[in-house]
Amino acid sequence: xxxxxxxxxxxxxxxxxxxxxxxxxxxxxxxxxxxxxxxxxxxxxxxxxxxxxxxxxxxxxxxxxxxxxxxxxxxxxxxxxxxxxxxxxxxxxxxxx
Numbered sequence: 001x002x003x004x005x006x007x008x009x010x011x012x013x014x015x016x017x018x019x020x021x022x023x024x025x026x027x028x029x030x031x032x033x034x035x036x037x038x039x040x041x042x043x044x045x046x047x048x049x050x051x052x053x054x055x056x057x058x059x060x061x062x063x064x065x066x067x068x069x070x071x072x073x074x075x076x077x078x079x080x081x082x083x084x085x086x087x088x089x090x091x092x093x094x095x096x097x
Contacts (some may be wrong), residue, residue, distance in 0.1 A: 001062060001092060007085045013052045014038065014081070017045050030082035034071065046071040053088065064091050 001009075007030065014034055015025040021044075023039050034041045034049075050066040059066060070087040073079045079087070 001060065003085065003089055006089055006092065009056055010053065010085050010088065012040060012082060015050050016052065017049050021045065026083060030080060032081045033078055035077045043077060057089065057092065062092055066091065
């Protein structure tokens with residue numbers, strides 16, 4: 001899985017979590033910080049997103065746990081989509097090596 005595919009998957013999952021929570025999907029870019037920029041997105045939603053990402057990656061043969069830490073920067077849940085993608089990408093690369 002390349003970075004672009006992973007970015008698209010993360011964006012799709014974030015919007016799915018928002019919709020499942022009864023919120024409108026948002027325009028998400030790499031600069032988007034889910035906990036700041038997505039309406040009412042919180043730590044529970046981050047856990048949900050990680051679980052969905054794990055499931056989706058497993059479906060394409062990439063088996064790895066995605067920790068909620070991918071949403072955390074310097075002890076706060078303020079990671080941007082670009083940071084989340086980079087963190088997940090490094091986990092994916094570890095699995096496929």
